[in-house]
Amino acid sequence: MPDGTADPRRRVPRTDALLADPVFAAAAGTLGRDRVKAAIVRAQQRARRGDITPEEVRDAALADLPAPAPRAVLNATGVVLHTNLGRAPLSAAAVEAMVAAAGHTDVELDLRTGRRARRGRDTLDALAAAVPDAAAVHVVNNGAAALVLAATALAADAEIVVSRGELVEIGDGFRLPDLLESTGARLREVGTTNRTTRADYAAAIGPRTGFVLKVHPSNFLVTGFTSAVPVRELATLGVPVVADIGSGLLAPDPLLPDEPDSASTLRAGAALVTASGDKLLGGPQAGLLLGDADLVERLRRHPLARALRADKLTLAALAATLHAPTTPTREALHADPAVLRERAERLRDRLGEDGRKAEVVPCVSVVGGGGAPGVELDSWALSLPERYAEPLRTGEPPVLGRVLHGRLLLDLRCVPAEADGTIRAAVLRVGD
Ligand SMILES: *Cc1c(COP(=O)(O)O)cnc(C)c1O
Numbered sequence: 227m228p229d230g231t232a233d234p235r236r237r238v239p240r241t242d243a244l245l246a247d248p249v250f251a252a253a254a255g256t257l258g259r260d261r262v263k264a265a266i267v268r269a270q271q272r273a274r275r276g277d278i279t280p281e282e283v284r285d286a287a288l289a290d291l292p293a294p295a296p297r298a299v300l301n302a303t304g305v306v307l308h309t310n311l312g313r314a315p316l317s318a319a320a321v322e323a324m325v326a327a328a329g330h331t332d333v334e335l336d337l338r339t340g341r342r343a344r345r346g347r348d349t350l351d352a353l354a355a356a357v358p359d360a361a362a363v364h365v366v367n368n369g370a371a372a373l374v375l376a377a378t379a380l381a382a383d384a385e386i387v388v389s390r391g392e393l394v395e396i397g398d399g400f401r402l403p404d405l406l407e408s409t410g411a412r413l414r415e416v417g418t419t420n421r422t423t424r425a426d427y428a429a430a431i432g433p434r435t436g437f438v439l440k441v442h443p444s445n446f447l448v449t450g451f452t453s454a455v456p457v458r459e460l461a462t463l464g465v466p467v468v469a470d471i472g473s474g475l476l477a478p479d480p481l482l483p484d485e486p487d488s489a490s491t492l493r494a495g496a497a498l499v500t501a502s503g504d505k506l507l508g509g510p511q512a513g514l515l516l517g518d519a520d521l522v523e524r525l526r527r528h529p530l531a532r533a534l535r536a537d538k539l540t541l542a543a544l545a546a547t548l549h550a551p552t553t554p555t556r557e558a559l560h561a562d563p564a565v566l567r568e569r570a571e572r573l574r575d576r577l578g579e580d581g582r583k584a585e586v587v588p589c590v591s592v593v594g595g596g597g598a599p600g601v602e603l604d605s606w607a608l609s610l611p612e613r614y615a616e617p618l619r620t621g622e623p624p625v626l627g628r629v630l631h632g633r634l635l636l637d638l639r640c641v642p643a644e645a646d647g648t649i650r651a652a653v654l655r656v657g658d
Pocket of ligand 1: 368369370371396441442443444470471472473501502503512513595597
């Protein structure tokens, strides 16, 4: 018969001791002491039943705590704007601005006069200053909302003339034509999948036309026997041209020569440009509307605008993004491959014994997130056996790579340099 000290149940850690553990103390701060204590008690009970060992109680209780959702992850996929990973990461300045705006804020108040002011005026001023070609600007919840507002306010009982080559699916089953028709606008499709001419548009334009829509097919390429009509020519048709440029570049980026930007599109004659805030602009999820003052005013005044309005956190983050000299997205896009290689080599060297399983290999990153589909960016990755993929993905923090030919590639392009140590620790935890 085993004596008392050998009884494993006596080794179950005490509730007080666990509650004093910094990890549980921190959790009690965010989740409340009762919830944390309940998780500890459940883990202790499992140990007393013999389901787990006393040594496993701490981790079992931790695992039982509600995880923050969504969780922060490290993007080592090499996809700069990964839709499943939240597209653009915010800059430190944008995060700071959001935190500052989280409480009561002057989002709709002029502190000098004490009167109500235009919602998010600082953000709108920053956007207008960033794109002087826009006579007026407006911000809504996301790119799709910008398009819906334009269609509803400018073409609800009218026709939107659009090329068959530009009726794209944005992703996750959402298709632009369905979105536009949900507003009550009728689509007047012109041309064919691969070729549309100015004459096709001209023949379709009439008294029922609300506007001509130009969509940048941001997530696919049509090559070969193709023809599309640039905004400059559409602008001569005598009706407003609304251009959905998608990615939200404010000015041209030489790295992405085929990516349209707001300034150039307006200068080419678009009456209105719609774009996303969380793609190449590198800001929060938002829909940008830029262009003609009368049109923007009609959108702003439309009842639907109230349902699509951006929240104060978005407005704060967007203003900070517009003021900042750069963004994490821009830094990732323009990262120097030689520097990425050095980081990957240092990471491998610092893995010690585990470094033998790792190789440093060249790879290709992409823009992703509905942007620049043909662009390939030279990069460098730490390559590990494929079996590392799952434990790294399910670890804390989750590290997401890309599996290629039986290897897990950790592309460092979108990983902040200060997170290299976190990747090292995560790889070492997987061990053998
Ligand atoms: C991404 C995209 C949209 C949708 O924008 P969201 O901000 O995701 O709503 C619409 N049109 C184009 C061309 C896009 O690239």
